[in-house]
Amino acid sequence: xxxxAATAVVHPNVxxxxxxxxxxxxxxxxxxxxxxxxxxxxxxxxxxxxxTVIYAGNRIGRGFQTGHKVNVRELNVIxxxxxxxxxxxxxxxxxxxxxxxxxxxxxxxEFSVLEDEAWLGPNVVLTNARYPREPGVKDRLEGPVVRRxxxxxxxxxxxxxxxxxxxxxxxxxxxxxxxxxxxxxxxGNPARPIGTVxx
Amino acid sequence: xxxxAATAVVHPNVxxxxxxxxxxxxxxxxxxxxxxxxxxxxxxxxxxxxxTVIYAGNRIGRGFQTGHKVNVRELNVIxxxxxxxxxxxxxxxxxxxxxxxxxxxxxxxEFSVLEDEAWLGPNVVLTNARYPREPGVKDRLEGPVVRRxxxxxxxxxxxxxxxxxxxxxxxxxxxxxxxxxxxxxxxGNPARPIGTVxx
Amino acid sequence: xxxxAATAVVHPNVxxxxxxxxxxxxxxxxxxxxxxxxxxxxxxxxxxxxxTVIYAGNRIGRGFQTGHKVNVRELNVIxxxxxxxxxxxxxxxxxxxxxxxxxxxxxxxEFSVLEDEAWLGPNVVLTNARYPREPGVKDRLEGPVVRRxxxxxxxxxxxxxxxxxxxxxxxxxxxxxxxxxxxxxxxGNPARPIGTVxx
Numbered sequence: 400x401x402x403x404a405a406t407a408v409v410h411p412n413v414x415x416x417x418x419x420x421x422x423x424x425x426x427x428x429x430x431x432x433x434x435x436x437x438x439x440x441x442x443x444x445x446x447x448x449x450x451t452v453i454y455a456g457n458r459i460g461r462g463f464q465t466g467h468k469v470n471v472r473e474l475n476v477i478x479x480x481x482x483x484x485x486x487x488x489x490x491x492x493x494x495x496x497x498x499x500x501x502x503x504x505x506x507x508x509e510f511s512v513l514e515d516e517a518w519l520g521p522n523v524v525l526t527n528a529r530y531p532r533e534p535g536v537k538d539r540l541e542g543p544v545v546r547r548x549x550x551x552x553x554x555x556x557x558x559x560x561x562x563x564x565x566x567x568x569x570x571x572x573x574x575x576x577x578x579x580x581x582x583x584x585x586x587g588n589p590a591r592p593i594g595t596v597x598x
Numbered sequence: 599x600x601x602x603a604a605t606a607v608v609h610p611n612v613x614x615x616x617x618x619x620x621x622x623x624x625x626x627x628x629x630x631x632x633x634x635x636x637x638x639x640x641x642x643x644x645x646x647x648x649x650t651v652i653y654a655g656n657r658i659g660r661g662f663q664t665g666h667k668v669n670v671r672e673l674n675v676i677x678x679x680x681x682x683x684x685x686x687x688x689x690x691x692x693x694x695x696x697x698x699x700x701x702x703x704x705x706x707x708e709f710s711v712l713e714d715e716a717w718l719g720p721n722v723v724l725t726n727a728r729y730p731r732e733p734g735v736k737d738r739l740e741g742p743v744v745r746r747x748x749x750x751x752x753x754x755x756x757x758x759x760x761x762x763x764x765x766x767x768x769x770x771x772x773x774x775x776x777x778x779x780x781x782x783x784x785x786g787n788p789a790r791p792i793g794t795v796x797x
Numbered sequence: 798x799x800x801x802a803a804t805a806v807v808h809p810n811v812x813x814x815x816x817x818x819x820x821x822x823x824x825x826x827x828x829x830x831x832x833x834x835x836x837x838x839x840x841x842x843x844x845x846x847x848x849t850v851i852y853a854g855n856r857i858g859r860g861f862q863t864g865h866k867v868n869v870r871e872l873n874v875i876x877x878x879x880x881x882x883x884x885x886x887x888x889x890x891x892x893x894x895x896x897x898x899x900x901x902x903x904x905x906x907e908f909s910v911l912e913d914e915a916w917l918g919p920n921v922v923l924t925n926a927r928y929p930r931e932p933g934v935k936d937r938l939e940g941p942v943v944r945r946x947x948x949x950x951x952x953x954x955x956x957x958x959x960x961x962x963x964x965x966x967x968x969x970x971x972x973x974x975x976x977x978x979x980x981x982x983x984x985g986n987p988a989r990p991i992g993t994v995x996x
Contacts, residue, residue, distance in 0.1 A: 406605075406804075408821055423607055424623050424649070424822050426847055449625055450649055450667070450822070450848055452865050467651050467669050468848070470865050470883050485669050485687055488883055488901050488919075500731075503687050503705055504723075504884075506901055506919045506951070518730050521687075521705045522723045522755075524902075524920045524952040526969055531916050531948050532898075550730050553705070554723040554755040554773075556920075556952040556970035571725055572755035572773030572787055574952075574970030574986075588773075588787045588970055588986045605804075622806055623822050623848070648824055649848055649866070666850050666868050684868050684886055685902075699930075702886050702904055703922075717929050720886075720904045721922045721954075749929050752904075753922040753954040753972075770924055771954035771972030771986055787972075787986045 401445075412436060416443030416461065422451075429454045431473040431491070442479065454491070466503060478515070493542070502553075510542030517545040520553035520571065527559045546581070555590075566596050600644075611635060615642030615660065621650075628653045630672040630690070641678065653690070665702060677714070692741070701752075709741030716744040719752035719770065726758045745780070754789075765795050799843075810834060814841030814859065820849075827852045829871040829889070840877065852889070864901060876913070891940070900951075908940030915943040918951035918969065925957045944979070953988075964994050 410428035466485030541560030570586030609627035665684030740759030769785030808826035864883030939958030968984030
């Protein structure tokens with residue numbers, strides 16, 4: 400019962416599962432610089448909402464949902480039942496587990512890892528370059544890691560390479576400069592421990 | 599003298615006032631999950647700029663303006679002379695008074711209330727879920743309230759349920775964790791009082 | 798070898814250099830309020846990615862690149878080899894030097910100045926109105942100045958009129974309320990000096 404809108408652009412070498420919906424003004428399977436024909440897989444039941452752009456070479460599981468005007472670059476591995484909210488950006492070489500939810504207007508740079516059930520709130524910004532524009536910076540990118548079931552509150556910023564432990568909670572507006580232990584609650588700029596998750 | 603671009607998609611059951619302009623690549627009246635035919639009203643003089651998406655069931659007053667690529671979900675009540683800037687998102691069940699201005703890239707979640715003349719700066723993020731993903735969280739959402747003529751500075755974050763008092767001013771980049779009294783000026787993370795508005 | 802997509806809208810009085818690519822669902826040369834026929838120049842080698850909107854009256858150098866869904870208002874002067882990332886917004890009367898990079902989801906308001914090699918990270922927000930909505934505010938806008946080779950980290954906020962000195966580095970998530978000296982490293986809310994750039 401899926402459908403592909405007449406205005407949507409689907410490039411060659413895109414493999415769609417059953418019941419995939421692609422709404423108006425979307426572009427799926429965009430060739431990237433150096434593209435050598437890598438296929439794009441999007442599993443059954445996906446709903447790609449309007450004005451979304453997905454590059455080639457992604458491997459995306461079942462039940463994928465995007466909001467509107469989402470941007471997903473190339474060569475990511477994305478699990479089942481993942482949702483990426485309106486205006487969010489996922490760059491390339493990102494690893495996303497199952498049942499991850501990225502809310503609206505978030506930014507997930509290259510080499511980030513979001514484990515199963517991780518949750519990013521609206522406007523969350525992950526970073527991966529300690530010294531932007533330094534010579535060789537592209538060889539030293541460190542994506543943050545958000546472990547299983549951790550939650551990162553709205554408009555929080557994660558510094559490069561930071562690890563947010565399993566079940567941890569990062570308060571809204573925090574700037575996370577150090578690793579966050581499992582189940583810790585942190586908040587502030589810079590973020591400091593303020594409690595522990597009990598559930 | 600309004601006009602509807604040839605590429606714009608206008609769904610059934612959308613009622614437009616006089617002189618409404620809908621630019622290219624917009625989608626207006628998008629049916630939502632559980633949609634039972636609720637109409638969408640957009641008052642006279644509206645300008646809906648390109649790539650904007652507005653769901654069904656909204657009741658929007660006269661003189662409505664959107665920037666480009668705005669996203670408005672369903673069942674909101676929006677007053678007269680409201681402007682929502684480029685890339686901003688208004689979720690569902692939001693109440694917006696008259697002459698409210700939401701600047702660019704802002705996020706306004708479900709159950710938020712913005713009273714007359716409220717002003718949200720660019721990238722302002724309101725939140726409504728204290729414990730994201732907790733069981734039953736959707737029954738306990740608390741939208742912030744921004745009272746009459748209050749201003750929330752750029753990139754500020756409001757925690758769930760926070761009330762920003764009338765005429766108050768929230769400094770840019772603040773993280774507001776408690777209610778802000780009428781006419782207070784607050785700033786910082788967490789935001790603290792730094793003065794009073796005298797005008 | 799450039800190309801203009803069939804779905805792109807290019808308004809009259811747009812002058813394109815050689816090898817310019819304009820992707821699907823873009824709109825280039827949008828007339829602004831009070832437009833008196835000012836031309837739009839985009840230099841050779843530009844790549845304007847999908848869903849991008851560029852208003853009339855811009856003078857843009859060679860090698861211009863946009864991400865997807867970028868928004869550039871009218872009457873800006875933009876140098877050579879400038880890149881503006883996905884979802885970023887540049888308002889009007891902005892001056893941008895050569896080799897400037899604006900990353901994703903950034904906001905650059907009216908009267909901002911970005912000198913050569915300046916770098917803005919993802920979600921960086923510049924501001925220009927000290928007292929939003931005050932009478933006469935539009936006559937007193939003060940855009941920030943980001944000097945040569947300065948870098949502003951992800952999700953940082955610059956207050957109106959702030960000057961970030963040459964080669965300086967603003968830490969991610971900072972709220973910059975005062976001028977930043979040349980080569981200084983600042984961080985926090987409000988941002989304070991934490992070191993000096995040595996390279």
